[in-house]
Amino acid sequence: MKHFLFIATFILTSFIVNAQSRLKAYQIFDKDGKEVTFEEMSKALSTYDVVFFGELHNNPIAHWLQFELSQSLAKAKDNNIVFGAEMFEKDNQMVLDEYLQGFIKEKTMMKDGKAWDNHSTDYAPLVNFAKENNIPFIATNVPRRYASMVSKKGLPALEELSKMAKKKYIAPLPIEVPYELPSYKEMEAMMSGHGMSGQAKNFVAAQAIKDATMGYSIVKGLKKDNKGKLFLHFNGNFHSKNHEGTVWYVTKYNKKLTSGVISFVEQADVSKVADENKGNNEFTVVCTSNMTKTF
Known part of the structure; x- marks a missing residue:
């Protein structure tokens, strides 16, 4: 009887383990390709000046991990933290601030602040966490109309903008574009x-105008009252992977700031980082490619 129970228990345990393995949603790896826990990743990232979470915009696991990381880093830094996001443009900072300060309702902020379509499910938890804990949330991205101008007419088109627009809403001109970066190539x-x-x-x-403006916004956002705080930035993976894009501009504008990068990718096999997804990111989160999408 004991022998039968042992065999039955072994079979049941093997079934559970195999089922869990098949249903594993994601795995975190460090720069050397070693599996690490969320807690290990968070602890390591708490030592940086700037942390980039390079998300896939429609992946629910990425958004959940962003929320968990926000809470974890805020706790580790005793709320000495600043949030910033690609999803909010610089000319909407006032609207965002008015919501954070309780002057307007979320519905108004979303409409007047041009929130993304998936704001309610994916970014509202981050903004509301900042609101509840009095954490600054900075709109870092360039107004999309200016990026559109550049895509049609090139960088010289920005010189035609008003002095106020150039001072408040974009990185300082002229903007250097590192065309040799692999992501830009x-x-x-x-x-x-x-x-x-x-x-x-x-x-x-x-x-580049997006990356430069976000990078400049981050550097500027760590001055004055926010000096010495950790800046946690949310953006698409392409903007920060391998320390390129926005990270490159942060270094350009302030070489003293240290940056930790999370690259979020999707693969059929989450047990290791595929060759095409390897890089010099501090951490890579590999999510199963059949994950449901948020929109």
Whole structure:
């Protein structure tokens, strides 16, 4: 009887373990490809000046981990933390602040602040956590109309803007574009392959104006009352993977700031980081590619 129970228990345990393995949603890896826990990742990231969470915009696991990381880092830093996001443009900072201060309702903030379509499910938890804990939340991205101008006419078009627009809503001109960065070369090749070779560099420049403005906003956001705090920034993975894009500009504007990068990717196999997803990110979160989407 004992022998039978042992065999039955072994079979049941094996079944549970195999089922859990098949249903594993994600796994976190460090720069060396070693599996780490969420707690280990959070502890390591708490030592940086700036932390980038490079998300996939429609992945619910990414958004859940962002919320968990926000709480974890806020606790570790005794709320000496600043949030910022690609999802809010600089000309909407006042609207965002009015919501954080309780002057307007969320519905008004979403409409007047041009919140993304998935705000309610994916970014509202982050904003509301900041509101409840009196954490600054900075709108870091360039107004989309300016990025559109650059994609059509190139960087010189920005010189036509008013002094106020150039001072408040974009990174200082002239903006250096590191076209040699692998991510920018990848974008240029992709646009050229779609029959837009004549405008390919303009599209890269439009991406760069976003990255530069976000980078400058982060550096500026860590001055005065926020000096010495940790800046947690939420953005698409392409903007920060391998310390390129926005991270490159943070370093350009302040070489003393240290940056920790999370790259979020999807793969059929979450047991290791695929070669095409390896890089010099501090951490890579590998999520199963059949994960449901948020919109």
